[in-house]
Amino acid sequence: MSQTVFITGANRGIGLxxxxxxxxxxxxxxxxxxxxxxxxxxxxITCDVSSLKSIKEATEAAVTQFGAPDVVIANAGxxxxxxxxxxxxxxxxxxxxxxxxxxxxxxxxxxxxxxxxKRGSILFVGSVVGLLGSAGQVNYAASKSGLxxxxxxxxxxxxxxxxxxxxxxxxxxxxDMTANLTExxxxxxxxxxxxxxxxxxxxxxxxxxxxxxxNARYITGAVIPVDGGLGMGH
Ligand code: NDP
Numbered sequence: 290m291s292q293t294v295f296i297t298g299a300n301r302g303i304g305l306x307x308x309x310x311x312x313x314x315x316x317x318x319x320x321x322x323x324x325x326x327x328x329x330x331x332x333x334i335t336c337d338v339s340s341l342k343s344i345k346e347a348t349e350a351a352v353t354q355f356g357a358p359d360v361v362i363a364n365a366g367x368x369x370x371x372x373x374x375x376x377x378x379x380x381x382x383x384x385x386x387x388x389x390x391x392x393x394x395x396x397x398x399x400x401x402x403x404x405x406x407k408r409g410s411i412l413f414v415g416s417v418v419g420l421l422g423s424a425g426q427v428n429y430a431a432s433k434s435g436l437x438x439x440x441x442x443x444x445x446x447x448x449x450x451x452x453x454x455x456x457x458x459x460x461x462x463x464x465d466m467t468a469n470l471t472e473x474x475x476x477x478x479x480x481x482x483x484x485x486x487x488x489x490x491x492x493x494x495x496x497x498x499x500x501x502x503x504n505a506r507y508i509t510g511a512v513i514p515v516d517g518g519l520g521m522g523h
Contacts, residue, residue: 291317292501293358294358294362295399296308296320298338298366299327300324301325302462303462304362304365306494307497311360321395344394356402357402361410362412362497363414365388384428385432388429393439400452403447408451408452412456412497420458441454456512463490464490483518484518
């Protein structure tokens with residue numbers, strides 16, 4: 290049976306691969322995009338997840354047109370790295386607002402519509418960094434670990450209504466987000482990954498697809514690493 294999937298940031302990177310995976314499975318993919326087209330979407334709706342107003346308008350339009358989603362994937366995210374002592378307040382605020390508040394506000398706007406269906410999956414795209422920490426990424430790590438507590442709390446609130454809430458924690462993935470690392474940084478990272486390579490966006494998408502499917506129907510409140518072993522134990 291075809292599912293209705295709401296996903297943020299589906300125009301490039303991991304979100305693009307996730308949208309393609311659901312599109313290939315015949316699902317209705319509603320992409321919430323800040324800029325650009327989302328080629329695998331049934332419909333693209335403009336949405337800036339750093340703005341509550343934009344999230345409200347976009348989700349309202351989507352639910353009116355497509356009904357309640359079966360699958361919600363809060364994927365949009367940014368980095369703005371720097372050592373904490375020198376990090377600007379703008380860098381702190383924008384990363385927390387986009388990655389943490391954006392995901393929470395987006396899911397809050399649609400979860401009510403999902404209750405009646407008595408089934409559904411909400412997935413936050415976290416990061417290995419959320420639990421492992423990373424020098425130069427205090428803001429990013431805080432935003433991603435915040436998603437873990439939020440997912441586990443929401444999982445407790447809506448579990449009895451058949452809605453599952455999980456976090457996927459990718460390691461390093463070949464996207465624009467990691468494209469600017471220097472050769473030196475890249476080699477250092479590679480030496481700490483047991484599988485000695487980055488993930489492809491498609492490898493993350495495959496796990497997202499599984500977690501959102503009925504095959505994962507007994508998984509909720511979980512943090513699922515897809516990180517080549519980088520965060521082992523975290
Ligand atoms: P990219 O930089 O390739 O893509 C980021 C996506 O998020 C884009 O679609 C971008 O839209 C969207 N986005 C950013 N800010 C906003 C906003 N305010 N409103 C709406 N959309 C926004 O990153 P990735 O694909 O690599 O990252 C996707 C997710 O995966 C993020 O949450 C990231 O933290 C997480 N992740 C990535 C890892 C990696 O190694 N790449 C590792 C672990 C987690 P636009 O094109 O308009 O900028």
